[in-house]
Amino acid sequence: MSSSGLLSLCARRSIRPFQLPMVVFQSHKRTLHDQSETQGADSNPAYDFVRRHIGPNERQTKEMLQTLGLQTMDELIDKTVPSTIRYRGTMNIPEALSEHRALKEAEEIALKNEVWRSYIGLGYNDCIIPTVIQRNLFENPGWYTQYTPYQAELSQGRLESLLNYQTAISDITGLPFANASLLDEGTAAGEAMAMCFRHNKRPRMFISDQLHPHVIEVIRTRASGFRVQIEILPIDKMDFSTKDVAGVIFQYPDTNGNICDPSGLIARAKENGTVVICGSDLLALCLLKPPGEMNVDICYGNSQRLGVPLGFGGPHAAFFACAEQFKRDMPGRVVGLTIDSHGAKAYRLALQTREQHIRQEKATSNICTAQALLANMVAMYCLYHGRQGLRNIATKIHTLTCDLAESLKSGGNSIKNEIFFDTLKIKPKMSLDEIKQRAKEKRINLRYYDNGSIGISLDETMNESDVADIKYVFNVENKSSNENTTVSRDFGQLTRQSRFLNAEVFNKYRSETKLMRYMKHLENKDISLVHSMIPLGSCTMKLNAAAELTPVSWAHFNRIHPFAPSTQWKGYVRLLNDLNQFLCEITGYDKISFQPNSGAQGEYAGLRVIRAYHEHNGQPQRKICLIPTSAHGTNFASAIMAGMKIEKVPVDKTGAVDMKHLAQLAAKHKDTLACGIVTYPSTNGVFEETIKEFCDIIHKNGGQIYLDGANMNAQVGLCRPGDYGSDVSHLNLHKTFCIPHGGGGPGMGPIGVKKHLAPFLPNHPLLDANADHNSKDSFGPVSSAPFGSASILPISWMYIRMMGASGLRRATETAILNANYIAKRLESSYKVLFRGHNGFAAHEFIIDVSHFKERTGIDAVDIAKRLQDYGFHAPTVSWPVAGSLMIEPTESEDKNELDRYCDALIEIRKEITQIENGEYDKKNNPLKNAPHSQHIFLHEKWVLPYSLQKAVFPIHFVSPNYKFWPSCGRVNDVYGDKNLKCRVD
Numbered sequence: 001m002s003s004s005g006l007l008s009l010c011a012r013r014s015i016r017p018f019q020l021p022m023v024v025f026q027s028h029k030r031t032l033h034d035q036s037e038t039q040g041a042d043s044n045p046a047y048d049f050v051r052r053h054i055g056p057n058e059r060q061t062k063e064m065l066q067t068l069g070l071q072t073m074d075e076l077i078d079k080t081v082p083s084t085i086r087y088r089g090t091m092n093i094p095e096a097l098s099e100h101r102a103l104k105e106a107e108e109i110a111l112k113n114e115v116w117r118s119y120i121g122l123g124y125n126d127c128i129i130p131t132v133i134q135r136n137l138f139e140n141p142g143w144y145t146q147y148t149p150y151q152a153e154l155s156q157g158r159l160e161s162l163l164n165y166q167t168a169i170s171d172i173t174g175l176p177f178a179n180a181s182l183l184d185e186g187t188a189a190g191e192a193m194a195m196c197f198r199h200n201k202r203p204r205m206f207i208s209d210q211l212h213p214h215v216i217e218v219i220r221t222r223a224s225g226f227r228v229q230i231e232i233l234p235i236d237k238m239d240f241s242t243k244d245v246a247g248v249i250f251q252y253p254d255t256n257g258n259i260c261d262p263s264g265l266i267a268r269a270k271e272n273g274t275v276v277i278c279g280s281d282l283l284a285l286c287l288l289k290p291p292g293e294m295n296v297d298i299c300y301g302n303s304q305r306l307g308v309p310l311g312f313g314g315p316h317a318a319f320f321a322c323a324e325q326f327k328r329d330m331p332g333r334v335v336g337l338t339i340d341s342h343g344a345k346a347y348r349l350a351l352q353t354r355e356q357h358i359r360q361e362k363a364t365s366n367i368c369t370a371q372a373l374l375a376n377m378v379a380m381y382c383l384y385h386g387r388q389g390l391r392n393i394a395t396k397i398h399t400l401t402c403d404l405a406e407s408l409k410s411g412g413n414s415i416k417n418e419i420f421f422d423t424l425k426i427k428p429k430m431s432l433d434e435i436k437q438r439a440k441e442k443r444i445n446l447r448y449y450d451n452g453s454i455g456i457s458l459d460e461t462m463n464e465s466d467v468a469d470i471k472y473v474f475n476v477e478n479k480s481s482n483e484n485t486t487v488s489r490d491f492g493q494l495t496r497q498s499r500f501l502n503a504e505v506f507n508k509y510r511s512e513t514k515l516m517r518y519m520k521h522l523e524n525k526d527i528s529l530v531h532s533m534i535p536l537g538s539c540t541m542k543l544n545a546a547a548e549l550t551p552v553s554w555a556h557f558n559r560i561h562p563f564a565p566s567t568q569w570k571g572y573v574r575l576l577n578d579l580n581q582f583l584c585e586i587t588g589y590d591k592i593s594f595q596p597n598s599g600a601q602g603e604y605a606g607l608r609v610i611r612a613y614h615e616h617n618g619q620p621q622r623k624i625c626l627i628p629t630s631a632h633g634t635n636f637a638s639a640i641m642a643g644m645k646i647e648k649v650p651v652d653k654t655g656a657v658d659m660k661h662l663a664q665l666a667a668k669h670k671d672t673l674a675c676g677i678v679t680y681p682s683t684n685g686v687f688e689e690t691i692k693e694f695c696d697i698i699h700k701n702g703g704q705i706y707l708d709g710a711n712m713n714a715q716v717g718l719c720r721p722g723d724y725g726s727d728v729s730h731l732n733l734h735k736t737f738c739i740p741h742g743g744g745g746p747g748m749g750p751i752g753v754k755k756h757l758a759p760f761l762p763n764h765p766l767l768d769a770n771a772d773h774n775s776k777d778s779f780g781p782v783s784s785a786p787f788g789s790a791s792i793l794p795i796s797w798m799y800i801r802m803m804g805a806s807g808l809r810r811a812t813e814t815a816i817l818n819a820n821y822i823a824k825r826l827e828s829s830y831k832v833l834f835r836g837h838n839g840f841a842a843h844e845f846i847i848d849v850s851h852f853k854e855r856t857g858i859d860a861v862d863i864a865k866r867l868q869d870y871g872f873h874a875p876t877v878s879w880p881v882a883g884s885l886m887i888e889p890t891e892s893e894d895k896n897e898l899d900r901y902c903d904a905l906i907e908i909r910k911e912i913t914q915i916e917n918g919e920y921d922k923k924n925n926p927l928k929n930a931p932h933s934q935h936i937f938l939h940e941k942w943v944l945p946y947s948l949q950k951a952v953f954p955i956h957f958v959s960p961n962y963k964f965w966p967s968c969g970r971v972n973d974v975y976g977d978k979n980l981k982c983r984v985d
Contacts, residue, residue, distance in 0.1 A: 049099055050807035053543055054814050055894035064821040064895060073813050077718060079838040080816055082689050085724040091585045091717060096804030099547040106794055110556035112571035117466065118445040118561035121423050121457025122212050122255065123185050125305040126559065128460050132512045133307060133380045136519045139553060144373055145529035145544055146743035147536060151864065151874050152348040153931050153966040157522030158376060158743040159347035162335045164505055165379035167983040169319045171500035172285050173299040174292025177327040177982055179334050181317035181375040182367065183597040186218030186784035188300040188318035189249060189279060191331040193219055194364045196247030196275040197226055198329060204229045204245045206238045210254035211279060214784050217765045221780035225643040235265050240272035247275035253284055256416065256455065257423025261494060266295050282306055282319065284421040286394040289494045298322045305459065307381030308374050312572055313562030313785025314597065315746030315792060317371035317378055331365040333744065338976030341969035342935045348971045350980060366600040366637035373742030380519065383509045387501040393460050397422045401458050404467050405487045411476030419488055423457040430475055438473045445564050503984040525967040527873050533893045533901060537685065537844040537876040537886025540713045540735035548738055551794040562785040563766050575793055582800045583731060588722025589752030593761040595781065597788045599710060602730025602749030603638035605762055605782045609728055609753060610675045610704045611642055612760035612779040622702065624669040626676040628657045630683040630880045632708055644674055655684035655834035659693060666701040673703040681711050681842035683880045684834040695725025712736040714816060714843035717809025728753045737796035746789050814891035815843040818898055822889055825902040829909040833881060843888055850883025856915040857922040860885055863908055868931035869954055870904035871964045900957055907955050926950060931966035
């Protein structure tokens with residue numbers, strides 16, 4: 001409904017919002033005037049970005065400090081951060097650059113990378129990204145600044161898109177259920193392995209020796225934590241008759257491009273109760289019989305080639321699909337259909353009880369994120385092309401591959417593939433040196449095997465001239481003929497007969513106009529940082545500046561194959577070295593590994609580093625991990641996956657770790673203690689004074705300290721984990737260092753370690769054995785690509801270069817100021833649970849709302865839903881304390897936005913008082929009925945016991961001109977889980 005229509009309807013119903021736009025305009029005008037006060041003509045342009053990143057100007061900062069009874073920012077920090085851990089030095093980080101200069105320097109770095117045509121394959125293939133998708137989704141802050149869709153009513157757009165993604169994966173693989181993506185192909189295979197182990201508890205896993213080598217190594221890493229015995233075998237050597245094999249993983253087509261009929265393997269495995277897992281390629285499955293039609297239980301792979309850049313390894317959305325019987329064991333996020341309070345169709349995250357915050361030490365997966373932005377790109381790619389378009393692309397690739405194979409074979413080369421899709425393994429006639437030289441002339445990358453064979457994997461970007469260049473490399477005649485061929489061009493019984501992508505949504509957006517409008521339609525249903533603050537505790541949602549995001553679209557960052565020769569990614573070497581130096585300087589650690597693809601994966605990697613360290617020192621018995629009960633749920637899951645045993649440490653009534661109990665547990669397990677995990681500032685949003693004591697107790701008893709780096713946004717420039725006792729941390733680059741959340745991913749969770757742990761950092765089988773990042777003492781890889789989602793690292797590099805040391809520190813100070821200002825404004829309306837020694841919180845704080853339930857029936861969820869009517873995303877709900885809201889505003893929000901948020905929560909508190917006083921019914925009131933979507937205007941008669949104005953324009957700054965409308969009523973979670981439906985018909 002248009003604003004004019006709403007105004008007309010409001011007028012007919014005696015609602016008077018007409019004066020509100022003037023109030024909003026005046027507020028905006030005052031903000032602009034305030035900002036101009038601090039930007040004189042002599043200001044240094046290098047600091048313009050710092051001013052633009054940090055929300056409050058000087059006058060607002062002074063006002064907020066006065067509200068807290070303070071005079072200066074230094075006074076606030078002195079009262080908040082314990083003096084015993086304060087960093088008094090100056091971070092050795094280059095001076096801040098202006099946006100223009102930083103982009104120029106980033107461009108110089110990018111151009112050090114060489115973009116060659118890469119036909120290496122191994123699960124990574126170049127593709128053509130439809131420009132309409134790149135511009136309207138990938139580069140659109142309305143899509144990339146969204147948060148994870150935990151508040152479904154504000155997330156209907158991306159949830160609908162992710163359901164499209166799940167449907168596409170389900171259709172193409174032939175399996176009934178798919179999730180909303182995983183991190184990468186290797187970890188998806190690892191999740192499948194763990195799923196088998198959880199399903200039947202058998203101790204052995206068979207892995208085909210024809211899997212991609214990096215996938216095999218990631219599976220090995222994962223399996224060792226569970227003590228699952230991995231056996232790498234040819235398929236025909238696998239014996240399942242012992243009935244102790246949990247699962248078997250094969251690849252179809254395999255890593256060398258061969259397509260073999262797996263029906264015999266599947267039958268043998270099924271006869272003996274073994275779960276069958278298939279790694280596959282989505283484009284190949286457009287032509288090949290899908291795994292689901294061959295009785296495969298689980299199918300996984302990389303969906304990157306469906307419209308996502310190579311990006312030197314990521315971020316990419318791994319796909320994961322399964323049979324009916326496994327649907328409630330599937331890892332990661334699953335989008336499902338349900339109904340809302342009006343009985344209309346709605347979308348939500350289904351089966352949320354599998355989230356690790358709830359499962360904790362019972363989990364066999366620590367996955368708590370996805371690659372939502374990239375999965376949405378894949379979904380739109382499938383809409384853009386449809387079934388026939390995908391088949392046409394696959395057919396073109398296959399035809400070019402057949403023509404190439406025919407020419408190579410007729411030129412005297414030996415083709416090792418009988419049936420193939422897009423990949424060939426060749427025993428060349430010419431010398432390897434000569435082939436490499438000719439490939440260099442044409443700037444072509446091929447896969448070189450140790451035995452002298454060569455692999456070639458073709459992709460969507462290729463045409464006849466590209467094939468001609470490959471023929472030149474092998475010195476064969478450039479001709480194409482379909483007559484008298486000696487190469488098989490069909491797949492026989494393995495040819496796909498079934499249709500896919502049959503749903504209407506995949507067959508109606510063929511023109512760019514219609515697809516553009518559909519993407520905008522979905523975007524308009526979702527709240528993001530383009531609308532208002534998203535104040536989630538422990539999930540920092542700060543500004544993702546346009547200048548930071550710009551380099552991600554550059555070809556010299558996003559068209560590099562992750563296994564290209566190191567001579568071609570010198571720009572990435574510079575980027576990685578710079579970030580290593582910056583992050584070590586910020587944290588006090590000695591070395592950074594950029595391989596982990598998420599915070600939870602960083603936790604796992606850090607804990608595996610600790611295990612490897614103890615084993616190297618001849619103390620493999622050190623497996624006990626002490627974790628406070630207030631910790632992030634992924635901490636428990638990561639420890640279990642790393643093969644540790646958990647002992648929980650209680651917290652006291654102030655929310656701090658019970659140090660007496662910690663000391664007792666550490667002493668009890670002094671001979672078997674592996675580590676202690678601590679979040680700092682604490683999960684309760686407090687700089688605990690006992691942090692050094694915590695570290696000392698663990699160290700004294702032979703353990704290491706793993707510090708959860710989720711709250712690093714409160715520490716940068718003020719204290720350094722490596723200085724006050726931590727041995728290893730992960731760093732959420734998608735939080736503290738500005739990589740956006742993308743509606744639930746991508747993320748990056750690199751780990752920093754002290755010098756003694758550096759030899760045990762993750763390595764990678766496809767990096768040079770002598771590379772700086774490839775220690776022989778490593779426990780193994782945790783991701784498919786050597787440097788995780790490397791193509792988004794320029795975002796954090798840009799942020800640090802434009803902020804400089806002083807800007808980074810000012811950002812941290814402002815984050816702490818903003819949180820304490822909100823806490824102060826709310827303390828007369830809500831109970832603030834935890835504060836530090838001097839009465840101040842860190843960068844986040846918790847308000848207790850549990851006591852409302854007994855008197856009014858109102859709980860934290862009701863307040864969260866009512867906030868949507870005020871135009872805001874909810875804080876973190878009921879975690880880490882049940883019946884609470886955890887609020888984190890970040891440094892990017894100015895005082896006006898903070899005040900609007902406070903005003904909204906204070907007004908909601910008044911509504912709760914009205915329920916307490918009996919003015920509203922306990923079950924029929926603005927909170928219980930929230931959110932109020934536009935559906936209410938469809939009813940001719942208003943029947944609720946409060947005004948329409950109260951429902952939809954509850955405060956002065958919410959007006960028809962500025963209203964964000966939830967696109968559905970409150971979703972029905974129970975209905976969705978009881979009637980699980982995770983695809984489009």
